[in-house]
Amino acid sequence: MRDNYRESLESVVTDLVDLTSLVQSAVQDATQALLEADLATAEKVISADSQIDQRHDDLEARCFSLLARQAPVAGELRTIVAALRMIADLARMGDLAAHISKIARLRYPEHAVPEPLVANFTLMARVAEEMVTTAGRALSERNAHDAGKLAESDEEMDELRKSQFRVILSDDWKHSVEAAVDVALLGRYYERIADHAVIMAARVIYVITGLLPEGENWTLA
């Protein structure tokens, strides 16, 4: 009976890792939709978000059922509680990828990101995607060391965001108010995707060590 229990719990973790890949693809596609003004890909991300939400609901129900079925031992309990949190974070990252795609769709056939900021967003998106991938791999391999490095990538995101503000608020800004507002919101969405990857990594560390990481680099909410 406990073997069955462990198997059910393992399958939750495996499906969480799969969901992370799905979310990472959503972020990647959203970035393509945004930077290439690619309407079809934007639509794809927006409609695929309901699949991510369904997986969220399914995984959450399975965690609730595992909690209710049999008193989990310490490590199992930590895994279930952490999984519940990661499921919510992944659903949220999916929503944010959809928000990015909606801005791409709204501005189509124009590009939402003006030329002076394309390099910045390319880099920001790459860092965010890598953070999601790293969080998924750290969970899959139970690798607290890799998870621990995520808080550093988050600082890179902060720097990229600051430099976006310098560009849109400078006196040299030649583009519209609309473009500046899009940039501010898009930067916010990528920053939040990165934050959720950091929260996920913190929960991976919690599953492995029983402790949440501390220090101001660690976003926990």
Added chain:
Amino acid sequence: MRDNYRESLESVVTDLVDLTSLVQSAVQDATQALLEADLATAEKVISADSQIDQRHDDLEARCFSLLARQAPVAGELRTIVAALRMIADLARMGDLAAHISKIARLRYPEHAVPEPLVANFTLMARVAEEMVTTAGRALSERNAHDAGKLAESDEEMDELRKSQFRVILSDDWKHSVEAAVDVALLGRYYERIADHAVIMAARVIYVITGLLPEGENWTLA
């Protein structure tokens, strides 16, 4: 022993209700800081955010300990799992109140919200505060009916946000790009506070009925 357990769980819920009041005050103070360009109040909200974070950490630890100490029965388990989620939502609302206050501080002694949008933000802030208050009261009174009404207030927030965009993106916009960007981000922060209040209400309904509410009005992430 189970009586003790119930008492510990009840004290978690009582402290969650207290934390909700604290967060509601933070949102109220942030709004005052913003609309009155009140630097002292902005500083107060920003420094008080670490107290909210400490309460988050304390409550989370107590929930973990309750989960580990004794196999909770169904209703207790639902309460603990829901509490963990609400704790995270409240901490996040506190962060958002601090973000609003940081924009107020950044623009001081100017007002971050330009005159044509003061009425909109006054209303938006009032709706957000009321939503937080309602979520806390629904939890305190185990009132699924009141919790259920929160999704409707969220639609009001959406309308207010849309009207902000109409103002800042209209050809008549006489204010700076900076002011438009501030408005877009501030609107986003209030909207997210409202979303977290809706998520909290959904968890209150889950505690009472054992089911999460369904339908597109219900933000669950």
